Amino acid sequence: MSTSTAPTDTTAAREPRGVALVTGANKGIGLAVAHGLGALGFRVGVGARDETRRQAAVEALLRRGVDAFGVALDVTSDDSVASAAKLLETEVGGLDVLVNNAGIGGRTDGGAQDPTTLDLDVLQTVLDTNVFGVVRVTNAMLPLLHRSDAPRIVNISSDMGSLTLQTGPQMAAYAPSKTMLNSITAQYARALTDTKVIVNAACPGLVATDFTGHYGERTAEQGAAVAIRLATLPEDGPRGSFFNEDGPIPW
Template sequence: MTTKTALVTGANKGIGLAIAEGLGALGHRVAVGARDDVRREEAVERLRAAGIDAFGVALDVTSDESVADAARALDAAGGLDVLVNNAGIAGRTDGGAQDPTTLDLDVLRTVLDTNVVGVVRVTNAMLPLLERSGSPRIVNVSSNMGSLELRTGPVMAAYAPSKTLLNALTVQYARRLADTPVIVNAVCPGYVATDFTGFAAPRTAAQGAAIAVRLATVPDDGPRGGFFDDEGPIAW
């Protein structure tokens, strides 16, 4: 049985690192995708210390060149079976930057470039590798703040819509790839204690990562194009 390789973007800390740990604990070989060289190698060392087969991949999701280089590196390393698009940013909120009535367009563009365009950039670069896998999986880390029905969290007119668009793109990928082995879903890790939330949230990174690990390892008859948290499908 061949070991599966998983790429987790933004895996140097927080939920991304916890997803890498979770997949590694299940026997996956984990590629730690991160743009910061020092933090990336620290994450790799931490994973290896836990007995996980891990290696680093330089990856800036906002750069075409970086993403193309990462795809070539993974191809040379043996291919790819699982892609977890975890890298994301909240964006500035000071001075009404994410109040819809005073929305800073530069903040909006920056958030969308990472949270949406970055996911498309990485996914499309990695698809040729995934399509060579026997059971390819793509998981997009979203947020219930993007739900048009639930309307959770504070008003953040750049971040929340970026997750709405990410969910919509997840559906489009799932429809396009419906007749292939590639299974695509989105997940919400919940309100997790990371630097993203100022460590003020009640859930641990491992708890937040669990749903992504679950969807990254669904069987071939698993759900496609859904949006899930620990309790099941999320209305959005």
């Protein structure tokens, strides 16, 4: 799928709404989330490991009228995450929205994600990005988010992690990583109950991107919509829940 998420447009000038950071934002759903938040008036940090792809995404967003900037970010690296937090504090001035979008599916060949032959190295790799990476980034960014008037955290999950639905193909590393991510989301919501920080998990659905091998009928924009909604919830919005575009998802 092309990294372009809609026909070229120009976002009208408006009062800045705050600063948002989207991890894994150089393409697909992450790029669509970045564009959607930018269209609402956020200054958007494009978090990505690869410098060339990160800069290309920033330039594409700038052409469409989004106030975008690049953030070198490898969610599996403590040093990289710490540097990203420092950049946001010293050079950008803060953070209002964090969208933890970076994620991987993991290798599936040779029974690597069949539970009876599960490759533990694959499991470790998937968890390091999909779960540990979210915790690593979130905890590094929380001091900045606490300074915001309307801080929001959105974790991009999947209904494949639902113990009730058990959707999709059998992937014994990826699916449990999303189950754990949903649980971690709930734990954050409990810990942050008496703060302004609202955290939820979002399921974008089966979106035709590089991640899915371009399988699926949903566009990146459609997948991004629920994350954008959760990123802009009012102060009395739900906390610690799991949503798709139709509402709450059974866990």
